Amino acid sequence: MKRIFSGVQPSGNPTIGNYLGAFKQFVELQHDADSAIYCVVDLHAITVPQDPAKLRKRSREIAQIYLACGVDPSKASIFIQSHVKEHAELGWLLQCMTYMGEANRMTQYKDKSEGKANVNVGLFTYPVLMAADILLYDATHVPVGDDQKQHIELTRDIAERFNNRFGETFVIPEPQIQEFGARIMALDEPTKKMSKSAENEGSRIALLEDPAVFKKKIMRAVTDTENEIRFDEENKPGVSNLLTLYSLYADESVESLVNRYQGQGYGTLKKDLVEVMTDKMGAIQKRFRELDDQTELDRILKQGADQAREIAEKTVNRVKDAMGFVRI
Ligand code: AMP
Ligand code: TRP
Numbered sequence: 001m002k003r004i005f006s007g008v009q010p011s012g013n014p015t016i017g018n019y020l021g022a023f024k025q026f027v028e029l030q031h032d033a034d035s036a037i038y039c040v041v042d043l044h045a046i047t048v049p050q051d052p053a054k055l056r057k058r059s060r061e062i063a064q065i066y067l068a069c070g071v072d073p074s075k076a077s078i079f080i081q082s083h084v085k086e087h088a089e090l091g092w093l094l095q096c097m098t099y100m101g102e103a104n105r106m107t108q109y110k111d112k113s114e115g116k117a118n119v120n121v122g123l124f125t126y127p128v129l130m131a132a133d134i135l136l137y138d139a140t141h142v143p144v145g146d147d148q149k150q151h152i153e154l155t156r157d158i159a160e161r162f163n164n165r166f167g168e169t170f171v172i173p174e175p176q177i178q179e180f181g182a183r184i185m186a187l188d189e190p191t192k193k194m195s196k197s198a199e200n201e202g203s204r205i206a207l208l209e210d211p212a213v214f215k216k217k218i219m220r221a222v223t224d225t226e227n228e229i230r231f232d233e234e235n236k237p238g239v240s241n242l243l244t245l246y247s248l249y250a251d252e253s254v255e256s257l258v259n260r261y262q263g264q265g266y267g268t269l270k271k272d273l274v275e276v277m278t279d280k281m282g283a284i285q286k287r288f289r290e291l292d293d294q295t296e297l298d299r300i301l302k303q304g305a306d307q308a309r310e311i312a313e314k315t316v317n318r319v320k321d322a323m324g325f326v327r328i
Helices: 016-032 052-069 086-095 100-104 107-113 121-136 146-166 211-220 237-250 254-260 266-290 294-323
Strands: 003-008 035-040 076-080 141-143 174-176
Touching: 003 016, 003 121, 016 035, 016 052, 016 141, 016 237, 016 266, 035 052, 035 294, 052 076, 052 266, 052 294, 076 294, 086 121, 086 294, 100 121, 100 146, 107 121, 107 146, 121 146, 121 294, 141 146, 146 174, 146 294, 211 266, 237 254, 237 266
Parallel strands: 003 035, 003 141, 035 076, 141 174
Antiparallel strands: none
8 A cells, every 4th residue: 555645844935846846746646646645744843933823824825735736635635733633642652762862863953953042852853753744644655855865764763663662563654755856956056955944035936936036036046157058966056956947847858958958058048947937837826826715725624634633543542552551
């Protein structure tokens, strides 16, 4: 049985990196899996300070984006993490199965905590909550971008340790990371990942951004002085990132693009890329606006939470029985 699980945090504005690394895969995978569950991980978002009104708005917005990108609620469950209490419960049980040394090695924690004066304990234990998210549903495949690979490895280690100590309880999940597009780079600094929380707005393109705004960002995207269109991530990270975007949005191989644009300047490549992106993003943005019906969205989220809870309750009972908790 192939069961997909993944989650996106309702913090910041989702970028085209989130789309190409995550949402786009979610849609493709819902068709070839036996079941798919997509979560809005609000409990993860509060590991950094959140404004309550914005958190509420963004949580619904992520669900609306899942739908706008093409996730079909008759094929996949969509729900909000905090609506299924078992996430927090299993999160605690698994914290007691995770070593400090393991959690300490997580590079995302190091990146997110570096230079910050007040880092909360939740940011440190966050990968364990992510492990709970995945293991609750016996997920076999977890589609994510490259930056989440280490967290999935930790999830596997925790699950294997648990199974060895208490008997077969968890399914060991596989990360599902695309070979291409798992790491969309920042436009201003193409050696860094495009992030929804980076300081410079020009570094990223929001999924719901106006074409007039993202056009400027693409036209200003950092390239190099060579003026030769070639895919070479090490020596030409900017041009390679643009070619990656183009290839993914136009469904055309990089090889074919490189051939087609031989002898042309970066300006032409950028201009054409904007056109392709405007088309694809425009369709998602249109669906997003059409779905702006809170009653219907809440109905889908409630249905998704009910479906998720049914699985999650069973898993937590199995875990508690294995660990020796009294059940009456
Ligand atoms: P986050 O923005 O950290 O909540 O990430 C949500 C999902 O999008 C995760 O699966 C990430 O791995 C993926 N993702 C985030 N940024 C990028 C990026 N620049 N390129 C590809 N995937 C990304
Ligand atoms: N940690 C992931 C991120 O920041 C989000 C996430 C939380 C997730 N729980 C998950 C992704 C479970 C996949 C599966 O992007």
